[in-house]
Amino acid sequence: MKRLLAILAIAMASPLAAGAHDFTSGTMYIDHPMIQEAPPGARVLGGYVTLHNQGAEDDRLVGIETPAAEKVELHRSTVTDGIARMQPMTDGLPLPAGEIVWLGDNGTHAMFVQPDKRYAAGDELPATLIFEKAGRIDITFKVEERSTDLAPGHGEHPQ
């Protein structure tokens, strides 16, 4: 019975594991850094990542660097009273101790400005996440097909 449960657990987990990729450095767990495929000609890409600060101290994502784009900015898109706005997250993304934070929640995203080429689903972009305390961690963003449920005010948000 125990063995059956174990097999079931693996079977249930595998569809999730198939497309996901993750990184760990110290107490920072970085899951599924992804970029939405953008239309040709678009000079910006939207990037998303789940961050789990497993340490005892609060931390903060303060920036992202990549050789594949001119720059990367942390932004928050909002739709308020029918107006779409975008604001830079000047203080970065807070990562309280022990909490799982999704860059992508509430319209937050990393905006890759002027990528060096057109990135299509399946491509990868090397990048460095810069944390206030955890320091610099090298990761890879995977480009995925566009999904319609990421933008603020559009359908259900993945929690």
Add this chain to the structure above:
Amino acid sequence: MKKSGILHNVRIVLWALVAVAAVAATYFTVVPRERSLDQGVAFYSTPFKLTNHDGAEVTQSDFLGKPSAWFYGFTQCPEVCPTTLAEMSQLLDALGPDADKLNVVFVSVDPERDTVEVMKDYVAYFDQRIVGVTGELEAVSAMATARYVYFEKIPLDGGDYTMEHSANVQLADADGYFFGTLDGEEPVETRLAKLRRLIE
């Protein structure tokens, strides 16, 4: 004698009023009414001259004669605009052959960066049925003003800028009368029902 004369006059006036009421009632019930009286100006028929994503000049009349759905955004918009356009494409698919009864137009509120070439590639990525429109900034501004659409350039650090803009899709009927909006927060089924009502 005088009293009955007054009564007679009152009777004539009353019967006249009955006649007016009868004519009015017939008019309001029998004569078909295209639209409610308070619909106001057909502001989607306000003249403009802009350029489509093939580089051809387009005017208001190119989008009249059929109902239309309009979205005002910009290509350097990482979330709201691509999501709205992707959803418009899904809605067109859901309409099936009826999608031909609708014009879908994406107007750039950042015409300084959104050239014809940029618009062509961008729009084609989402749906061949969506028409991209750009042009002179003044012409786009005039169109937006006539249609109660908001947009504004917001400077960012380092000399760059972003755009704030109305996030809804605006609907207009075949004569250019405002018909309503599609909101990104309402269920896709609601938006589809609105489009069906528009093209009926």
